[in-house]
Amino acid sequence: MRGTDMDSESILEQPYINITNIIWSFDQITSKVNILLVKRSNKPYNGYWALPETFMRTNESADEAALRLVRAKIGMALSNSHTEQLATFTNRLRTPEQRTLSLAYMTFLPDKPMLKPGYGASDARWFSMDYTESGYAFSDGELTFPTAQSQTESQYYAKLAKSSLSKAHLAYDHEWILKVACERIKNKLDYQPNILLVLGPQFTLKDARLVYAPFLKMPFELIDNSNFKKSHRHLFTDVGTSMSNRPGRPARVYKLSYLFP
Amino acid sequence: MRGTDMDSESILEQPYINITNIIWSFDQITSKVNILLVKRSNKPYNGYWALPETFMRTNESADEAALRLVRAKIGMALSNSHTEQLATFTNRLRTPEQRTLSLAYMTFLPDKPMLKPGYGASDARWFSMDYTESGYAFSDGELTFPTAQSQTESQYYAKLAKSSLSKAHLAYDHEWILKVACERIKNKLDYQPNILLVLGPQFTLKDARLVYAPFLKMPFELIDNSNFKKSHRHLFTDVGTSMSNRPGRPARVYKLSYLFP
Protein backbone atom coordinates (compact mmCIF):
# COMPACT_ATOMS: atom_id res chain seq x y z
CA MET A 1 0.00 0.00 0.00
CA ARG A 2 1.10 3.45 -0.80
CA GLY A 3 1.64 5.56 2.32
CA THR A 4 -0.83 8.34 2.89
CA ASP A 5 0.33 11.87 2.43
CA MET A 6 0.03 14.68 4.90
CA ASP A 7 -2.56 16.04 2.51
CA SER A 8 -6.00 14.56 2.63
CA GLU A 9 -6.31 14.25 -1.16
CA SER A 10 -5.09 11.04 -2.70
CA ILE A 11 -3.11 10.86 -5.90
CA LEU A 12 -5.04 9.92 -8.98
CA GLU A 13 -2.31 9.17 -11.46
CA GLN A 14 1.40 9.45 -11.54
CA PRO A 15 3.37 11.20 -14.24
CA TYR A 16 5.60 9.15 -16.51
CA ILE A 17 9.32 9.23 -15.95
CA ASN A 18 11.78 9.71 -18.78
CA ILE A 19 15.54 9.42 -18.61
CA THR A 20 17.05 12.05 -20.91
CA ASN A 21 20.72 11.68 -21.69
CA ILE A 22 23.02 14.28 -23.16
CA ILE A 23 25.79 12.22 -24.70
CA TRP A 24 29.00 14.15 -25.31
CA SER A 25 31.95 13.20 -27.52
CA PHE A 26 34.94 14.81 -29.19
CA ASP A 27 35.84 14.66 -32.87
CA GLN A 28 39.61 14.35 -33.24
CA ILE A 29 39.46 15.40 -36.90
CA THR A 30 37.46 18.59 -36.55
CA SER A 31 38.61 19.18 -32.94
CA LYS A 32 35.05 19.88 -31.90
CA VAL A 33 32.84 18.83 -29.03
CA ASN A 34 29.73 16.91 -30.13
CA ILE A 35 26.42 15.75 -28.74
CA LEU A 36 24.16 12.98 -29.94
CA LEU A 37 20.71 13.86 -31.26
CA VAL A 38 18.10 11.46 -32.59
CA LYS A 39 15.22 11.95 -34.97
CA ARG A 40 12.07 10.71 -33.26
CA SER A 41 9.80 8.21 -34.99
CA ASN A 42 7.17 8.14 -32.25
CA LYS A 43 4.47 10.38 -30.96
CA PRO A 44 4.68 12.96 -29.61
CA TYR A 45 7.04 15.10 -31.68
CA ASN A 46 7.20 12.46 -34.40
CA GLY A 47 9.84 13.50 -36.94
CA TYR A 48 11.46 16.02 -34.60
CA TRP A 49 15.07 15.94 -33.49
CA ALA A 50 15.55 15.37 -29.78
CA LEU A 51 17.91 14.28 -27.05
CA PRO A 52 17.97 10.49 -26.67
CA GLU A 53 15.59 9.20 -24.03
CA THR A 54 14.55 5.97 -22.39
CA PHE A 55 12.33 4.77 -19.57
CA MET A 56 13.61 3.54 -16.27
CA ARG A 57 13.11 -0.11 -15.46
CA THR A 58 12.07 -1.21 -12.02
CA ASN A 59 15.33 -2.92 -11.19
CA GLU A 60 17.74 -0.14 -12.09
CA SER A 61 18.58 3.35 -10.93
CA ALA A 62 18.30 6.36 -13.21
CA ASP A 63 22.03 6.57 -13.90
CA GLU A 64 22.05 2.86 -14.76
CA ALA A 65 19.23 3.57 -17.19
CA ALA A 66 21.28 6.38 -18.73
CA LEU A 67 24.20 4.00 -19.20
CA ARG A 68 21.93 1.32 -20.63
CA LEU A 69 20.78 3.88 -23.18
CA VAL A 70 24.40 4.49 -24.16
CA ARG A 71 25.00 0.78 -24.51
CA ALA A 72 21.92 0.28 -26.67
CA LYS A 73 22.38 3.37 -28.81
CA ILE A 74 26.15 3.44 -29.17
CA GLY A 75 27.16 -0.09 -28.28
CA MET A 76 29.59 1.19 -25.66
CA ALA A 77 29.63 -0.17 -22.10
CA LEU A 78 30.74 2.50 -19.65
CA SER A 79 31.10 2.73 -15.88
CA ASN A 80 29.07 5.25 -13.94
CA SER A 81 32.09 7.50 -13.48
CA HIS A 82 31.36 8.63 -17.05
CA THR A 83 27.85 9.77 -16.16
CA GLU A 84 26.61 12.59 -13.98
CA GLN A 85 23.20 13.86 -13.03
CA LEU A 86 22.19 17.16 -14.59
CA ALA A 87 18.79 18.02 -13.12
CA THR A 88 15.18 16.93 -13.11
CA PHE A 89 12.65 18.76 -15.26
CA THR A 90 9.09 18.66 -14.03
CA ASN A 91 7.26 21.66 -15.44
CA ARG A 92 3.68 20.85 -16.38
CA LEU A 93 4.12 22.58 -19.72
CA ARG A 94 7.13 20.56 -20.83
CA THR A 95 5.09 17.82 -22.55
CA PRO A 96 2.07 18.44 -24.74
CA GLU A 97 -0.08 15.42 -23.85
CA GLN A 98 0.77 12.86 -21.22
CA ARG A 99 2.52 14.45 -18.27
CA THR A 100 6.14 13.26 -18.24
CA LEU A 101 9.06 14.12 -15.99
CA SER A 102 12.60 14.11 -17.31
CA LEU A 103 15.51 12.95 -15.18
CA ALA A 104 18.39 14.39 -17.17
CA TYR A 105 21.89 12.92 -17.15
CA MET A 106 25.07 13.58 -19.07
CA THR A 107 27.43 10.93 -20.39
CA PHE A 108 30.97 11.61 -21.60
CA LEU A 109 32.17 9.13 -24.20
CA PRO A 110 35.91 8.49 -24.45
CA ASP A 111 35.73 8.62 -28.24
CA LYS A 112 33.27 9.31 -31.05
CA PRO A 113 31.86 6.09 -32.50
CA MET A 114 29.84 5.64 -35.65
CA LEU A 115 26.09 5.71 -35.24
CA LYS A 116 23.13 3.76 -36.41
CA PRO A 117 19.51 4.64 -35.61
CA GLY A 118 17.83 2.53 -32.91
CA TYR A 119 14.31 1.82 -31.80
CA GLY A 120 12.17 4.92 -31.57
CA ALA A 121 14.51 6.86 -33.84
CA SER A 122 14.67 7.06 -37.63
CA ASP A 123 18.05 8.78 -37.54
CA ALA A 124 20.86 9.49 -35.09
CA ARG A 125 23.69 11.94 -35.70
CA TRP A 126 26.48 13.83 -34.02
CA PHE A 127 26.02 17.60 -33.78
CA SER A 128 29.08 19.72 -33.17
CA MET A 129 29.03 22.47 -30.59
CA ASP A 130 29.65 26.15 -31.24
CA TYR A 131 29.01 29.30 -29.31
CA THR A 132 26.82 32.22 -30.33
CA GLU A 133 26.24 35.69 -28.92
CA SER A 134 23.29 34.52 -26.88
CA GLY A 135 24.25 30.96 -26.02
CA TYR A 136 25.34 27.83 -27.80
CA ALA A 137 24.36 25.97 -30.96
CA PHE A 138 24.69 22.42 -32.23
CA SER A 139 25.01 21.69 -35.92
CA ASP A 140 25.51 18.68 -38.16
CA GLY A 141 26.24 20.84 -41.22
CA GLU A 142 22.65 20.66 -42.36
CA LEU A 143 20.59 21.47 -39.31
CA THR A 144 21.42 23.82 -36.45
CA PHE A 145 19.73 23.84 -33.06
CA PRO A 146 20.50 26.69 -30.69
CA THR A 147 20.09 26.41 -26.93
CA ALA A 148 17.13 28.18 -25.37
CA GLN A 149 17.24 31.97 -25.41
CA SER A 150 15.12 32.63 -22.32
CA GLN A 151 16.97 33.62 -19.18
CA THR A 152 14.62 32.06 -16.64
CA GLU A 153 12.77 28.79 -16.47
CA SER A 154 9.33 30.33 -16.15
CA GLN A 155 9.94 32.61 -19.14
CA TYR A 156 11.02 29.63 -21.21
CA TYR A 157 8.03 27.44 -20.44
CA ALA A 158 5.58 30.30 -20.89
CA LYS A 159 6.89 30.81 -24.43
CA LEU A 160 7.00 27.08 -25.12
CA ALA A 161 3.33 26.69 -24.22
CA LYS A 162 2.26 29.71 -26.27
CA SER A 163 3.60 28.66 -29.66
CA SER A 164 3.81 25.13 -30.98
CA LEU A 165 7.34 24.18 -31.96
CA SER A 166 8.38 23.89 -35.58
CA LYS A 167 10.73 21.13 -36.68
CA ALA A 168 13.52 23.69 -36.70
CA HIS A 169 13.43 23.30 -32.93
CA LEU A 170 14.24 20.33 -30.76
CA ALA A 171 11.36 18.35 -29.26
CA TYR A 172 9.92 19.02 -25.81
CA ASP A 173 11.99 21.38 -23.65
CA HIS A 174 15.26 19.93 -24.91
CA GLU A 175 16.64 23.31 -25.95
CA TRP A 176 16.22 24.43 -22.37
CA ILE A 177 17.79 21.25 -21.01
CA LEU A 178 20.75 21.81 -23.34
CA LYS A 179 21.16 25.34 -22.07
CA VAL A 180 21.24 24.12 -18.47
CA ALA A 181 23.72 21.42 -19.49
CA CYS A 182 26.15 23.80 -21.19
CA GLU A 183 26.04 26.23 -18.29
CA ARG A 184 26.61 23.47 -15.79
CA ILE A 185 29.65 22.21 -17.66
CA LYS A 186 31.00 25.74 -17.95
CA ASN A 187 30.62 26.31 -14.23
CA LYS A 188 32.47 23.11 -13.38
CA LEU A 189 35.37 23.78 -15.75
CA ASP A 190 37.62 25.10 -13.00
CA TYR A 191 37.07 22.51 -10.31
CA GLN A 192 35.63 19.31 -11.83
CA PRO A 193 35.96 19.31 -15.64
CA ASN A 194 34.41 15.90 -16.29
CA ILE A 195 33.74 17.06 -19.84
CA LEU A 196 37.42 16.28 -20.50
CA LEU A 197 36.47 12.59 -20.38
CA VAL A 198 35.46 13.03 -24.02
CA LEU A 199 39.20 13.12 -24.74
CA GLY A 200 39.68 9.61 -23.38
CA PRO A 201 41.80 8.72 -20.37
CA GLN A 202 44.66 11.01 -21.36
CA PHE A 203 44.89 14.31 -23.12
CA THR A 204 47.24 17.12 -24.02
CA LEU A 205 46.80 20.69 -22.82
CA LYS A 206 45.90 21.71 -26.34
CA ASP A 207 43.10 19.13 -26.44
CA ALA A 208 41.82 20.40 -23.12
CA ARG A 209 41.81 23.97 -24.38
CA LEU A 210 39.91 22.84 -27.49
CA VAL A 211 37.23 21.40 -25.24
CA TYR A 212 37.10 24.40 -22.92
CA ALA A 213 36.94 26.98 -25.69
CA PRO A 214 33.28 26.71 -26.83
CA PHE A 215 32.01 26.72 -23.24
CA LEU A 216 34.05 29.84 -22.51
CA LYS A 217 32.83 31.32 -25.79
CA MET A 218 36.25 32.04 -27.19
CA PRO A 219 38.55 30.61 -29.87
CA PHE A 220 40.94 28.14 -28.27
CA GLU A 221 44.03 30.11 -29.33
CA LEU A 222 43.01 32.85 -26.93
CA ILE A 223 43.34 30.49 -23.96
CA ASP A 224 46.98 31.04 -22.98
CA ASN A 225 48.71 27.70 -22.64
CA SER A 226 51.07 28.78 -19.87
CA ASN A 227 48.34 30.27 -17.73
CA PHE A 228 46.02 27.38 -18.44
CA LYS A 229 48.60 24.92 -17.22
CA LYS A 230 49.27 26.88 -14.06
CA SER A 231 45.65 27.32 -13.09
CA HIS A 232 44.82 23.66 -13.67
CA ARG A 233 47.80 21.92 -12.20
CA HIS A 234 45.75 20.86 -9.16
CA LEU A 235 43.40 18.94 -11.50
CA PHE A 236 45.83 17.37 -13.98
CA THR A 237 48.56 14.80 -13.40
CA ASP A 238 51.41 14.57 -15.88
CA VAL A 239 51.63 11.02 -17.19
CA GLY A 240 54.24 11.27 -19.94
CA THR A 241 54.83 12.53 -23.44
CA SER A 242 52.67 12.00 -26.47
CA MET A 243 54.16 10.71 -29.65
CA SER A 244 53.06 12.23 -32.89
CA ASN A 245 54.48 12.13 -36.39
CA ARG A 246 53.81 15.77 -36.95
CA PRO A 247 56.42 18.50 -36.81
CA GLY A 248 56.78 20.38 -33.56
CA ARG A 249 57.73 19.46 -30.06
CA PRO A 250 55.67 16.55 -28.74
CA ALA A 251 53.16 17.53 -26.10
CA ARG A 252 52.95 16.17 -22.59
CA VAL A 253 49.85 14.15 -21.73
CA TYR A 254 47.81 14.46 -18.56
CA LYS A 255 45.01 12.69 -16.76
CA LEU A 256 42.33 13.98 -14.42
CA SER A 257 43.93 13.53 -11.00
CA TYR A 258 40.64 13.47 -9.06
CA LEU A 259 39.31 10.58 -11.18
CA PHE A 260 42.47 8.57 -11.78
CA PRO A 261 44.69 8.93 -8.73
CA MET B 1 -0.62 5.47 -25.45
CA ARG B 2 2.77 5.54 -23.99
CA GLY B 3 5.51 5.96 -26.61
CA THR B 4 7.62 2.92 -27.30
CA ASP B 5 11.19 2.92 -26.15
CA MET B 6 14.22 2.13 -28.24
CA ASP B 7 14.37 -1.05 -26.20
CA SER B 8 12.04 -3.85 -27.12
CA GLU B 9 11.00 -4.55 -23.53
CA SER B 10 8.01 -2.67 -22.26
CA ILE B 11 7.74 -1.18 -18.81
CA LEU B 12 5.72 -3.15 -16.32
CA GLU B 13 5.32 -0.71 -13.48
CA GLN B 14 6.57 2.71 -12.66
CA PRO B 15 8.26 3.65 -9.42
CA TYR B 16 6.51 6.06 -7.09
CA ILE B 17 7.68 9.62 -6.94
CA ASN B 18 8.28 11.42 -3.66
CA ILE B 19 9.05 15.08 -3.16
CA THR B 20 11.49 15.40 -0.29
CA ASN B 21 12.00 18.88 1.12
CA ILE B 22 14.80 20.07 3.34
CA ILE B 23 13.31 23.08 5.08
CA TRP B 24 15.86 25.46 6.56
CA SER B 25 15.35 28.21 9.14
CA PHE B 26 17.36 30.32 11.56
CA ASP B 27 16.77 30.70 15.28
CA GLN B 28 17.42 34.30 16.31
CA ILE B 29 17.68 33.32 20.00
CA THR B 30 20.23 30.54 19.71
CA SER B 31 21.78 31.95 16.51
CA LYS B 32 21.68 28.54 14.92
CA VAL B 33 20.63 27.16 11.55
CA ASN B 34 17.77 24.64 11.77
CA ILE B 35 16.05 22.05 9.62
CA LEU B 36 12.60 20.57 9.97
CA LEU B 37 12.27 16.86 10.73
CA VAL B 38 9.03 14.93 11.18
CA LYS B 39 8.28 11.72 13.03
CA ARG B 40 6.58 9.35 10.62
CA SER B 41 3.29 7.70 11.53
CA ASN B 42 3.04 5.62 8.35
CA LYS B 43 4.66 2.59 6.90
CA PRO B 44 7.41 2.21 6.00
CA TYR B 45 9.68 3.53 8.74
CA ASN B 46 6.72 4.07 11.06
CA GLY B 47 7.94 5.90 14.17
CA TYR B 48 11.19 7.02 12.55
CA TRP B 49 12.28 10.61 12.12
CA ALA B 50 12.59 11.76 8.52
CA LEU B 51 12.68 14.69 6.17
CA PRO B 52 9.20 15.92 5.28
CA GLU B 53 7.83 14.43 2.07
CA THR B 54 4.82 14.64 -0.17
CA PHE B 55 3.60 13.30 -3.48
CA MET B 56 3.39 15.34 -6.62
CA ARG B 57 -0.04 16.07 -8.01
CA THR B 58 -0.73 15.88 -11.70
CA ASN B 59 -1.31 19.59 -12.12
CA GLU B 60 1.81 20.91 -10.41
CA SER B 61 5.56 20.82 -10.90
CA ALA B 62 7.90 19.34 -8.34
CA ASP B 63 8.96 22.70 -6.92
CA GLU B 64 5.31 23.71 -6.61
CA ALA B 65 4.77 20.49 -4.66
CA ALA B 66 7.68 21.38 -2.40
CA LEU B 67 6.14 24.78 -1.73
CA ARG B 68 2.72 23.23 -1.11
CA LEU B 69 4.35 21.01 1.48
CA VAL B 70 5.72 24.11 3.21
CA ARG B 71 2.32 25.75 3.15
CA ALA B 72 0.62 22.69 4.61
CA LYS B 73 3.25 21.90 7.20
CA ILE B 74 4.26 25.40 8.28
CA GLY B 75 1.37 27.52 7.12
CA MET B 76 3.71 29.80 5.19
CA ALA B 77 3.12 30.75 1.56
CA LEU B 78 6.40 31.35 -0.24
CA SER B 79 7.42 32.14 -3.79
CA ASN B 80 9.63 29.76 -5.73
CA SER B 81 12.65 32.02 -5.28
CA HIS B 82 12.84 30.49 -1.80
CA THR B 83 13.14 26.96 -3.18
CA GLU B 84 15.87 25.24 -5.13
CA GLN B 85 16.34 21.79 -6.53
CA LEU B 86 18.90 19.65 -4.74
CA ALA B 87 19.06 16.38 -6.70
CA THR B 88 17.07 13.29 -7.53
CA PHE B 89 17.72 10.06 -5.68
CA THR B 90 16.90 6.89 -7.55
CA ASN B 91 18.99 4.08 -6.10
CA ARG B 92 17.09 0.81 -5.95
CA LEU B 93 18.22 0.23 -2.38
CA ARG B 94 16.92 3.53 -1.03
CA THR B 95 13.46 2.17 -0.12
CA PRO B 96 12.82 -1.20 1.50
CA GLU B 97 9.56 -2.21 -0.19
CA GLN B 98 7.83 -0.25 -2.92
CA ARG B 99 10.36 1.36 -5.25
CA THR B 100 10.22 5.12 -4.75
CA LEU B 101 12.24 7.95 -6.27
CA SER B 102 12.92 11.10 -4.33
CA LEU B 103 13.00 14.49 -6.02
CA ALA B 104 14.78 16.52 -3.34
CA TYR B 105 14.32 20.27 -2.91
CA MET B 106 15.44 22.79 -0.34
CA THR B 107 13.33 25.63 1.02
CA PHE B 108 14.70 28.59 2.96
CA LEU B 109 12.18 30.09 5.39
CA PRO B 110 12.54 33.79 6.25
CA ASP B 111 11.90 33.04 9.92
CA LYS B 112 11.36 30.12 12.28
CA PRO B 113 7.67 29.54 12.97
CA MET B 114 6.12 27.31 15.60
CA LEU B 115 5.25 23.81 14.49
CA LYS B 116 2.37 21.42 14.78
CA PRO B 117 2.39 17.85 13.46
CA GLY B 118 0.47 17.29 10.25
CA TYR B 119 -0.98 14.33 8.42
CA GLY B 120 1.40 11.44 8.20
CA ALA B 121 3.49 12.70 11.12
CA SER B 122 3.02 12.27 14.84
CA ASP B 123 5.56 14.96 15.63
CA ALA B 124 7.46 17.75 13.87
CA ARG B 125 10.41 19.63 15.33
CA TRP B 126 13.26 21.93 14.49
CA PHE B 127 16.74 20.41 14.68
CA SER B 128 19.68 22.77 14.99
CA MET B 129 22.76 22.27 12.85
CA ASP B 130 26.28 21.68 14.11
CA TYR B 131 29.43 20.40 12.55
CA THR B 132 31.42 17.32 13.52
CA GLU B 133 34.80 15.96 12.51
CA SER B 134 33.30 13.78 9.84
CA GLY B 135 30.35 15.87 8.68
CA TYR B 136 27.35 17.60 10.18
CA ALA B 137 24.73 16.77 12.81
CA PHE B 138 21.24 17.95 13.60
CA SER B 139 19.93 17.95 17.16
CA ASP B 140 16.80 18.99 19.04
CA GLY B 141 18.45 18.62 22.45
CA GLU B 142 17.11 15.12 22.83
CA LEU B 143 17.89 13.36 19.59
CA THR B 144 20.88 13.85 17.29
CA PHE B 145 21.09 12.72 13.68
CA PRO B 146 24.43 12.93 11.91
CA THR B 147 24.76 13.19 8.15
CA ALA B 148 25.93 10.09 6.32
CA GLN B 149 29.55 9.06 6.90
CA SER B 150 30.19 7.32 3.59
CA GLN B 151 32.20 9.21 1.02
CA THR B 152 30.56 7.80 -2.10
CA GLU B 153 27.02 7.04 -3.06
CA SER B 154 27.63 3.38 -3.81
CA GLN B 155 29.37 2.86 -0.47
CA TYR B 156 26.47 4.48 1.33
CA TYR B 157 23.74 2.40 -0.29
CA ALA B 158 25.71 -0.83 0.10
CA LYS B 159 25.88 -0.24 3.86
CA LEU B 160 22.26 0.88 4.03
CA ALA B 161 21.07 -2.36 2.43
CA LYS B 162 23.26 -4.54 4.64
CA SER B 163 22.01 -3.44 8.03
CA SER B 164 18.47 -2.38 8.84
CA LEU B 165 18.32 1.09 10.31
CA SER B 166 17.63 1.64 14.00
CA LYS B 167 15.45 4.53 15.11
CA ALA B 168 18.60 6.41 16.03
CA HIS B 169 18.91 6.96 12.28
CA LEU B 170 16.72 8.92 9.91
CA ALA B 171 14.36 7.00 7.65
CA TYR B 172 15.27 5.93 4.11
CA ASP B 173 18.45 7.48 2.74
CA HIS B 174 17.72 10.82 4.36
CA GLU B 175 21.09 10.99 6.11
CA TRP B 176 22.71 10.76 2.69
CA ILE B 177 20.37 13.37 1.24
CA LEU B 178 21.27 15.68 4.14
CA LYS B 179 24.95 15.20 3.46
CA VAL B 180 24.49 16.14 -0.18
CA ALA B 181 22.42 19.14 0.89
CA CYS B 182 25.01 20.48 3.34
CA GLU B 183 27.81 20.07 0.86
CA ARG B 184 25.82 21.80 -1.88
CA ILE B 185 25.10 24.77 0.36
CA LYS B 186 28.74 24.94 1.39
CA ASN B 187 29.88 24.94 -2.23
CA LYS B 188 27.51 27.77 -3.14
CA LEU B 189 28.48 29.97 -0.19
CA ASP B 190 30.85 32.09 -2.25
CA TYR B 191 28.74 32.74 -5.34
CA GLN B 192 25.07 32.09 -4.58
CA PRO B 193 24.42 31.87 -0.82
CA ASN B 194 20.66 31.33 -0.94
CA ILE B 195 20.93 29.84 2.54
CA LEU B 196 21.05 33.46 3.78
CA LEU B 197 17.33 33.69 2.96
CA VAL B 198 16.78 32.07 6.36
CA LEU B 199 17.75 35.47 7.82
CA GLY B 200 14.82 37.16 6.12
CA PRO B 201 15.10 39.86 3.46
CA GLN B 202 17.86 41.75 5.29
CA PHE B 203 20.72 40.72 7.49
CA THR B 204 23.85 41.97 9.21
CA LEU B 205 27.31 40.65 8.44
CA LYS B 206 27.37 39.00 11.85
CA ASP B 207 24.17 37.12 11.04
CA ALA B 208 25.63 36.02 7.74
CA ARG B 209 28.77 34.76 9.46
CA LEU B 210 26.62 32.85 11.97
CA VAL B 211 24.94 31.08 9.05
CA TYR B 212 28.18 30.40 7.18
CA ALA B 213 30.06 29.09 10.22
CA PRO B 214 28.60 25.55 10.58
CA PHE B 215 28.95 24.87 6.86
CA LEU B 216 32.58 25.97 6.97
CA LYS B 217 33.04 23.89 10.12
CA MET B 218 34.39 26.71 12.23
CA PRO B 219 33.15 28.91 15.09
CA PHE B 220 31.76 32.13 13.65
CA GLU B 221 34.26 34.31 15.53
CA LEU B 222 37.02 32.87 13.37
CA ILE B 223 35.42 34.31 10.25
CA ASP B 224 37.11 37.71 10.06
CA ASN B 225 34.50 40.39 9.58
CA SER B 226 36.68 42.69 7.50
CA ASN B 227 37.73 39.97 5.11
CA PHE B 228 34.24 38.53 4.95
CA LYS B 229 32.84 41.89 3.92
CA LYS B 230 35.49 42.40 1.24
CA SER B 231 35.09 38.99 -0.32
CA HIS B 232 31.29 39.19 -0.43
CA ARG B 233 30.73 42.75 -1.52
CA HIS B 234 29.73 41.58 -5.00
CA LEU B 235 26.85 39.60 -3.45
CA PHE B 236 25.58 41.99 -0.79
CA THR B 237 23.99 45.41 -1.19
CA ASP B 238 24.08 47.81 1.76
CA VAL B 239 20.52 48.90 2.58
CA GLY B 240 20.98 50.89 5.78
CA THR B 241 21.69 50.58 9.46
CA SER B 242 20.04 48.28 11.94
CA MET B 243 18.62 49.64 15.14
CA SER B 244 19.19 47.70 18.28
CA ASN B 245 18.83 48.56 21.95
CA ARG B 246 21.97 46.75 22.84
CA PRO B 247 25.29 48.41 23.61
CA GLY B 248 27.76 48.64 20.79
CA ARG B 249 27.79 50.29 17.44
CA PRO B 250 24.73 49.43 15.34
CA ALA B 251 25.46 47.12 12.42
CA ARG B 252 24.75 47.82 8.78
CA VAL B 253 22.17 45.63 7.08
CA TYR B 254 22.50 44.07 3.65
CA LYS B 255 20.40 42.22 1.12
CA LEU B 256 21.33 39.64 -1.49
CA SER B 257 21.98 41.75 -4.56
CA TYR B 258 21.40 38.96 -7.09
CA LEU B 259 17.92 38.26 -5.69
CA PHE B 260 16.74 41.76 -4.78
CA PRO B 261 18.27 44.18 -7.24
Add this chain to the structure above:
DNA sequence: ACAATAGTGTCTCTGAGACACTATTAA
Protein backbone atom coordinates in the same frame (compact mmCIF):
# COMPACT_ATOMS: atom_id res chain seq x y z
C1' DA C 1 34.63 56.69 31.01
C1' DC C 2 34.08 52.09 29.76
C1' DA C 3 32.43 47.90 27.93
C1' DA C 4 30.49 46.09 23.97
C1' DT C 5 29.89 45.87 19.44
C1' DA C 6 30.93 46.97 14.53
C1' DG C 7 33.51 49.04 10.64
C1' DT C 8 38.22 50.40 8.43
C1' DG C 9 43.04 50.35 6.94
C1' DT C 10 47.23 48.01 5.81
C1' DC C 11 50.53 44.48 5.04
C1' DT C 12 51.73 40.06 2.94
C1' DC C 13 51.17 36.24 0.06
C1' DT C 14 49.13 33.78 -3.64
C1' DG C 15 47.11 33.20 -8.02
C1' DA C 16 45.40 34.97 -12.63
C1' DG C 17 46.62 36.95 -16.82
C1' DA C 18 49.74 39.23 -20.42
C1' DC C 19 53.52 38.20 -22.95
C1' DA C 20 58.30 37.27 -24.18
C1' DC C 21 61.39 33.52 -24.40
C1' DT C 22 63.32 28.71 -24.76
C1' DA C 23 62.91 23.68 -26.25
C1' DT C 24 62.01 19.79 -29.31
C1' DT C 25 60.38 17.75 -33.22
C1' DA C 26 59.78 16.67 -38.84
C1' DA C 27 61.09 17.92 -43.22
Add this chain to the structure above:
DNA sequence: TTAATAGTGTCTCAGAGACACTATTGT
Protein backbone atom coordinates in the same frame (compact mmCIF):
# COMPACT_ATOMS: atom_id res chain seq x y z
C1' DT D 1 68.02 25.39 -40.96
C1' DT D 2 63.47 26.36 -40.78
C1' DA D 3 58.66 25.94 -39.77
C1' DA D 4 55.74 24.13 -36.52
C1' DT D 5 54.52 23.04 -32.26
C1' DA D 6 54.90 23.02 -27.11
C1' DG D 7 56.81 24.29 -22.57
C1' DT D 8 58.95 27.98 -19.31
C1' DG D 9 59.90 32.36 -16.98
C1' DT D 10 58.67 36.85 -15.41
C1' DC D 11 56.11 40.95 -14.56
C1' DT D 12 51.91 43.14 -12.91
C1' DC D 13 47.64 43.41 -10.72
C1' DA D 14 43.72 41.86 -7.86
C1' DG D 15 41.97 39.32 -4.16
C1' DA D 16 42.35 36.47 0.29
C1' DG D 17 43.72 36.45 4.86
C1' DA D 18 46.04 38.14 9.29
C1' DC D 19 45.66 41.67 12.32
C1' DA D 20 45.88 46.27 14.31
C1' DC D 21 43.15 50.29 14.56
C1' DT D 22 39.08 53.52 14.63
C1' DA D 23 33.98 54.42 15.30
C1' DT D 24 29.46 54.33 17.57
C1' DT D 25 26.37 52.82 20.74
C1' DG D 26 24.20 51.90 25.99
C1' DT D 27 25.15 52.12 30.85
